[in-house]
Each structure stands twice: as structure tokens, then as C-alpha cells.
Amino acid sequence: MKKFVLVFLLICSFANAQSLVELRGYLQKGENSEEVSKTLISKSKTAFETTKKPIYLAFGAVGNFFMAKHAGNPISKYSYFNKGKKMLEEAVKKDPNNVEIRLMRLISQEKTPSFLGYDKNIETDRNFILKNYKNSDDDNLVIFIKKYLNI
Secondary structure (H helix, E strand, O other): OHHHHHHHHHHHHHHHHHHHHHHHHHHHHHOOOHHHHHHHHHHHHHHHHHHOOHHHHHHHHHHHHHHHHHOOOHHHHHHHHHHHHHHHHHHHHHOOOOHHHHHHHHHHHHHOOHHHOOOOOHHHHHHHHHHHHHHOOOHHHHHHHHHHHOO
């Protein structure tokens, strides 16, 4: 029985890692593709409903920010933006020490037009990331952070 539990946990861990890699791929392409943005939202929603991990909520939030960019109607744009903002803030609240979630919020706030007023945590998130990114076990995330922050 112990072997079964160990194997099950390893499979779940691997599936979780694969899911993050897949979602990161959608994240890279979603800004330029409405279809990929919709896929990012759908897959992150499913992963969050299954695992309740805030990281998946954050991926869905970014998908909504991307959809705001793709929407033609200003009301739809604002609706997607507000939904993404709410989801991302919830993800940070649920897991404030997650470097990747804080990175998503940093990038989102830096890219959001200033008139929307979503820029209150830029310095806090940047400082948190600089202080904590080295503790991550995810080499790809560390490399991305170093490139993004020019360190």
C-alpha cells in the first residue's frame, strides 16, 4: 500500500509539473492569439477546480488580461480586465509567497495602462521576487526571472 501511495504522489507531482509547463507555453503565446488565450483560461480553470492551487488561478487571470487585449468592445475589454485583476489578487492573497504568482502580477501591472490604476504593487513584487527567486527549484522560472529583470 505504501508503494502505491508513493507512486500515486509521484504521478501527481509529474502531472502538476507538466501542467505548469503547458500553461507557461500558452502564456507565451496568448498575448498574440485569442484562441490560445481562451485555451489558457479553460485549462487553468480546470486545473484550479481540480487542485485548488492558486497558481492556476493566476494563469487564468493572465488569460483574462490577454482576452481584454483581444476583445473589440470596450465594455468587454474592461470586464475581462476586472475579472483578471480580481483573480490575480485572489491568487496572491491565497499564496503570497509564490514567486511565480508575484511575477505574473508584476508583469501584468507593468503592462497595464496607467489610467486603469493597477500599478500599486510593482515595487513590492519586484523586491519580493529579487529577494526570493533564488529559492525556487524551477530552473526555467529562475532563468525567465533573470531575463525579465535583467539580473
